[in-house]
Amino acid sequence: MLSLLFSQISAGRKHLKDAGIQAPASARLLVLKARSYLVQNIAHKVAIVGAGSWGTAFAKIVADTVETHGASTDVVLWGRNADAMSAMADTRINERYFPGVVLSQSIEYTADIQHALAGADIVVLAVPAQSLRENLLKWGSFLEPHAILVSLAKGLERGTGYRMSEVIQEVLTQVSPVNSNDISGRICVLSGPNLAKEIIQEEPTASVVAASSEQTAEKVAAICANSYFRPYTNTDIVGVEIGGLVKNVIALCVGICEGKDYGDNSKASVMTRGLAETTRLALALGGKLETMSGLAGMGDLIATCSSPLSRNHMAGKHLAQGVSPEDLGTVMTQTAESVKTAPVVAELAQRHGIEMPITEAVVAVLQNRITVDELAPKLLGRALKSESAHLSRS
Numbered sequence: 001m002l003s004l005l006f007s008q009i010s011a012g013r014k015h016l017k018d019a020g021i022q023a024p025a026s027a028r029l030l031v032l033k034a035r036s037y038l039v040q041n042i043a044h045k046v047a048i049v050g051a052g053s054w055g056t057a058f059a060k061i062v063a064d065t066v067e068t069h070g071a072s073t074d075v076v077l078w079g080r081n082a083d084a085m086s087a088m089a090d091t092r093i094n095e096r097y098f099p100g101v102v103l104s105q106s107i108e109y110t111a112d113i114q115h116a117l118a119g120a121d122i123v124v125l126a127v128p129a130q131s132l133r134e135n136l137l138k139w140g141s142f143l144e145p146h147a148i149l150v151s152l153a154k155g156l157e158r159g160t161g162y163r164m165s166e167v168i169q170e171v172l173t174q175v176s177p178v179n180s181n182d183i184s185g186r187i188c189v190l191s192g193p194n195l196a197k198e199i200i201q202e203e204p205t206a207s208v209v210a211a212s213s214e215q216t217a218e219k220v221a222a223i224c225a226n227s228y229f230r231p232y233t234n235t236d237i238v239g240v241e242i243g244g245l246v247k248n249v250i251a252l253c254v255g256i257c258e259g260k261d262y263g264d265n266s267k268a269s270v271m272t273r274g275l276a277e278t279t280r281l282a283l284a285l286g287g288k289l290e291t292m293s294g295l296a297g298m299g300d301l302i303a304t305c306s307s308p309l310s311r312n313h314m315a316g317k318h319l320a321q322g323v324s325p326e327d328l329g330t331v332m333t334q335t336a337e338s339v340k341t342a343p344v345v346a347e348l349a350q351r352h353g354i355e356m357p358i359t360e361a362v363v364a365v366l367q368n369r370i371t372v373d374e375l376a377p378k379l380l381g382r383a384l385k386s387e388s389a390h391l392s393r394s
């Protein structure tokens with residue numbers, strides 16, 4: 001972090017010098033001033049695509065960052081429902097997701113995607129994982145050729161088993177040769193313990209911005225770092241994505257424990273063994289061990305598994321209380337990614353020869369192959385083994 005701070009100071013010093021601005025005396029003031037200058041030079045416009053729970057909260061994060069630094073960056077939030085977006089433009093309230101929360105004055109609300117993307121240097125993708133491809137196919141050609149794409153979704157694509165960064169790379173290469181130019185360096189993912197309902201109340205949290213290019217990650221971190229949101233950078237995209245999407249599956253299992261009134265021992269056991277299987281998969285795909293003990297691994301796992309606010313946790317609880325997997329979609333009004341992603345995780349693990357018993361048990365429940373009451377006996381009845389086999393394939 002220190003090196004990032006020093007690089008921010010030196011980048012800021014250079015920018016201030018280039019702009020002919022006198023550097024302030026204290027290092028803190030210098031950093032603040034440099035950040036303001038950096039924010040508006042990194043992005044003249046940031047577009048957030050998807051006005052659900054996380055897209056709306058993230059638009060607030062960026063708008064608050066921009067306002068804090070007195071930067072002139074435009075922040076636009078796009079949603080597919082024209083009536084809802086026009087109501088938001090009038091009231092600055094997202095009535096469906098955050099009733100009563102008045103959002104920043106500086107956010108523009110629109111249902112016109114071409115308008116939202118025109119001139120956007122950073123485009124934040126906040127639609128559910130299974131809809132990312134169809135969306136990018138529709139409007140990928142409207143993206144500016146230099147735009148950085150930030151994925152917020154925590155899921156794997158059905159059919160391909162792709163992570164969101166892989167979907168972005170593949171679709172943009174198809175849709176527009178201009179946009180595919182140097183695309184891998186412009187893809188970024190953001191993940192961590194980030195329950196939108198807490199963030200919208202400005203409760204402090206940290207997160208991880210990962211990109212293969214450290215510079216890209218730093219740019220995205222700069223546009224969302226404020227008094228309640230602290231992003232760390234990372235170059236391990238695989239580890240950050242896998243941590244974020246598998247914890248949803250583990251949270252569903254913990255939700256089942258909760259719904260069955262099992263106590264903290266059960267939940268801690270699922271979380272810990274859940275992290276072990278997440279780590280095995282991440283390592284097999286090229287992710288890094290240290291990412292798994294960080295915010296996008298353990299951090300997000302703790303938040304999602306412990307919080308009644310988590311939709312994945314809630315989905316598990318509903319299952320334990322008798323809702324059928326088929327009815328989850330009608331009982332729940334918000335996205336619980338694990339319901340569609342769990343079988344894809346299991347397939348991916350199988351393809352790589354990785355054993356993921358909790359994920360497999362969750363999939364068996366979701367596919368009505370076992371009941372929620374059979375889940376614990378299935379997990380506990382497996383052959384005994386050494387805990388030190390933790391990171392081996394099984």
Ligand SMILES: NC(=O)C1=CN([C@@H]2O[C@H](COP(=O)(O)OP(=O)(O)OC[C@H]3O[C@@H](n4cnc5c(N)ncnc54)[C@H](O)[C@@H]3O)[C@@H](O)[C@H]2O)C=CC1
Pocket residue numbers: 050051052053054055079080097126127128129131134135152153154155194195196197333334335337
């Ligand atoms: N809500 C949260 O606390 C967090 C959510 N995430 C991830 O963010 C992603 C989005 O989740 P949420 O915003 O929470 O979901 P949500 O259910 O609150 O909102 C989803 C939004 O996407 C829109 N949408 C659905 N299908 C669409 C389509 N085909 N085309 C365009 N828009 C479509 C919906 O109208 C809605 O506005 C998920 O992958 C989730 O795992 C990640 C971190 C935190």
Ligand SMILES: O=C(CO)COP(=O)(O)O
Pocket residue numbers: 154192193194195196248251300303304309310311312313335336337
């Ligand atoms: O990813 C999240 C918190 O980091 C949100 O979790 P849910 O999608 O389960 O609500």
